[in-house]
Amino acid sequence: MEEKQMVKINSCNVTQCAYNKHNSCHTLAITVGGPGDLCPECDTYMQGSQRGGIIDVQGGIGACKVENCSYNQSLECTAPAVDVGMHESHPDCFTYKPK
Numbered sequence: 001m002e003e004k005q006m007v008k009i010n011s012c013n014v015t016q017c018a019y020n021k022h023n024s025c026h027t028l029a030i031t032v033g034g035p036g037d038l039c040p041e042c043d044t045y046m047q048g049s050q051r052g053g054i055i056d057v058q059g060g061i062g063a064c065k066v067e068n069c070s071y072n073q074s075l076e077c078t079a080p081a082v083d084v085g086m087h088e089s090h091p092d093c094f095t096y097k098p099k
């Protein structure tokens, strides 16, 4: 069986997040879904003056709790890649496609 590669985050425009640099996410893996149920939110989002992440790392999707997305299989993302962006006052997965 082929080993599953982590789905990469193409871009993220949430520049105020600690893990964001140059519209890219730089933490190894984010979690999508929650804390609310309404939107496919990036649950790893961290606002503040502190900067984190690893500059050489392109972020990926670790786990996704958004079961009603067509790309979700067994609570894992199967999209080719995802984009994250600001929606109102929180970051959402913009690749989300309702089933």
Ligand code: SF4
Binding pocket: 009, 012, 013, 014, 017, 018, 019, 020, 021, 024, 025, 026, 027, 030, 042, 043, 044, 045, 046, 059, 084, 091
């Ligand atoms: S994907 Fe989430 S953790 Fe990564 S930079 Fe964007 S908001 Fe921050």
Ligand code: SF4
Binding pocket: 032, 040, 061, 064, 065, 066, 069, 070, 071, 072, 073, 076, 077, 078, 079, 082, 093, 094, 095, 096, 097
């Ligand atoms: S594309 Fe769908 S399954 Fe993948 S992270 Fe976004 S909401 Fe989750």
